[in-house]
Amino acid sequence: xxxxxxxxxxxxxxxxxxxxxxxxxxxxxxxxxxxxxxxxxxxxxxxxxxxxxxxxxxxxxxxxxxxxxxxxxxxxxxxxxxxxxxxxxxxxxxxxxxxxxxxxxxxxxxxxxxxxxxxxxxxxxxxxxxxxxxxxxxxxxxxxxxxxxxxxxxxxxxxxxxxxxxxxxxxxxxxxxxxxxxxxxxxxxxxxxxxxxxxxxxxxxxxxxxxxxxxxxxxxxxxxxxxxxxxxxxxxxxxxxxxxxxxxxxxxxxxxxxxxxxxxxxxxxxxxxxxxxxxxxxxxxxxxxxxxxxxxxxxxxxxxxxxxxxxxxxxxxxxxxxxxxxxxxxxxxxxxxxxxxxxxxxxxxxxxxxxxxxxxxxxxxxxxxxxxxxxxxxxxxxxxxxxxxxxxxxxxxxxxxxxxxxxxxxxxxxxxxxxxxxx
Numbered sequence: 045x046x047x048x049x050x051x052x053x054x055x056x057x058x059x060x061x062x063x064x065x066x067x068x069x070x071x072x073x074x075x076x077x078x079x080x081x082x083x084x085x086x087x088x089x090x091x092x093x094x095x096x097x098x099x100x101x102x103x104x105x106x107x108x109x110x111x112x113x114x115x116x117x118x119x120x121x122x123x124x125x126x127x128x129x130x131x132x133x134x135x136x137x138x139x140x141x142x143x144x145x146x147x148x149x150x151x152x153x154x155x156x157x158x159x160x161x162x163x164x165x166x167x168x169x170x171x172x173x174x175x176x177x178x179x180x181x182x183x184x185x186x187x188x189x190x191x192x193x194x195x196x197x198x199x200x201x202x203x204x205x206x207x208x209x210x211x212x213x214x215x216x217x218x219x220x221x222x223x224x225x226x227x228x229x230x231x232x233x234x235x236x237x238x239x240x241x242x243x244x245x246x247x248x249x250x251x252x253x254x255x256x257x258x259x260x261x262x263x264x265x266x267x268x269x270x271x272x273x274x275x276x277x278x279x280x281x282x283x284x285x286x287x288x289x290x291x292x293x294x295x296x297x298x299x300x301x302x303x304x305x306x307x308x309x310x311x312x313x314x315x316x317x318x319x320x321x322x323x324x325x326x327x328x329x330x331x332x333x334x335x336x337x338x339x340x341x342x343x344x345x346x347x348x349x350x351x352x353x354x355x356x357x358x359x360x361x362x363x364x365x366x367x368x369x370x371x372x373x374x375x376x377x378x379x380x381x382x383x384x385x386x387x388x389x390x391x392x393x394x395x396x397x398x399x400x401x402x403x404x405x406x407x408x409x410x411x412x413x414x415x416x417x418x419x420x421x422x423x424x425x426x427x428x429x430x431x432x433x434x435x436x437x438x439x440x441x442x443x444x445x446x447x448x449x450x451x452x453x454x455x456x457x458x459x460x461x462x463x464x465x466x467x
Contacts, residue, residue: 045072048129049107052076055100057133060174060274062281070286076128077294083125084298084327084464085290087283087314089132091305091335092271096133102304103131105452112454113424113461122465130286134278135173136306137267159256160190166263167207174274175210182206194255197231204230207266214273220337220352220402222269237261272336275306279313287314288324298327298364298467302460304451305376308334308368308406312353319359326361327467330460331368332451333406335377340405341435342412357415357435364467365430367459369421369451370409372441376448377404406448409437421445424458430466 046053054073057066064070077085088106090099107129114123164187171183186206192199214222228236238258287299303311308331318324339345340353356362403411410416417431421440430436444455 045069045076048104049111051107051111051127051129052082053103053107053129053131055131055133056283056286058135058278058282060135060277062278062283062285064282064286070130070289073128073130074290074293077290077297080126081294082128082297084127084300084467085130085294086127086300086302087130087132087287087311088302089134089275089279089283089304089307089310090136091275091303091307092136092268099131099133102449102452103129106302106457109452109454109457110461113458116424118427119461119465122461132278132283132307132310134275134282134310136271136275137169137173159260163256163259163263164190166267170207170210170263170267170270174270179209182209190259193234193259197229200234200255201230204233204262207263210266211269211273214269220269220272225265225269234258234262237265271306272309275310276313279303279310280317283310283314284317287318287326291324298464300328300330300464300467301326302330302332303334304332305335305406305448308332309336312336312340312356315356315361316353319355319361323359323361325363328364328463329356329362329366330463331405332456333369333371333374333377333445333448335404335406338403338405338408338411339413341410341415343414345412346401351413357413360433365432365436365463366434367430367436367438367463368405368410369438369440369445369456369459370406371439371445371447371450372407373446374404374407374448377406409439410435421455421459424454428459428462430463 046055054069054076055066056064056069056073059065073085076082088103090102113119167183167187171180175183183206186203189199189203189206193203208226211222225233234255235258238255238261287301291297291299301311301314303309311329312331312334315326315329318326336353337345337351340351341357342351343354344350409418413435415434416437417434418437418439419428421438421444422428423444428436438459440450440455444453445451450456
């Protein structure tokens, strides 16, 4: 246990399969929840690009501004409640916003040899973390193919097939673009990923420098899907089990789930798992610039496919406020989903916007979903009238959420404090 900004904080570490590795910390959490006793438990999850230090910094910043709001007169009753905080640590990996091989070269990589060396390093990392024995063997074959990819569509097809073995058992949302990812040959996929978003003229005969960029994009996108799959597994198994166990040992404690980026997908997956029998309702859910499809809660994405998390709405697993933030300045979520539009052959729409079939909820808010109440994200001091049984969709565009990681500022945590106060 640690004390962070006056809160009892318990780091809960999960492996890539959702197994709780810090069982002693969880025992301390449940003991602490029963002594006093605690009135509220906050489970908070980081997204991609976070190591332990980064995640702890995120949690500390969030709790600091949240703590500051408890001194405000409108939260007098909230300040008298006793909180325990479970910080979720899961094995996430980086995601690069861009892999532009135009003028100036790939971000941070200025020649083909460095791009390919980086590709090898990415494959070695994927092989080391979370791959099965069979998948590791396939990734080793993929590494050996790297020098042979230039001008060799057969090798490119085999390379992509070997790498995608990482996702052969994935249960990702069909609205996330995985069918488009799988339906193309490897050589076509790499060619499309080598194209400039504003120039659809590059094809299979592209020069190696462009191919190198396509390989970088492909591995980046593969990593994105691996992390999506992993975050869902951790949320649906490890965190959901921890929430059920805490509720069993401390009945009546209010449970609040908070997730940033892919941590939002983790917490949405947790909420979906809690819909299963016996259903356990949580008191609130807050998604901060969540990184999953903006159709995630929709009954129909326009092609007859419901969102992966539709049950969270239909089965009303959130008995208190359900809040989700989004911002047009969230280029991380916007750029990640624009890649899928390029694979679908659509280079005409604004990158990742609400009209994009493959847009993200952290960039656009929930789409094609009736159960939504739209509000601006407000500066501290402006009251929220959160609605029940809907997603309270807070627009942070225009300065209150300046980028994907800007989720610990006072405006965001005031919205969170307002949410907790309603429970």
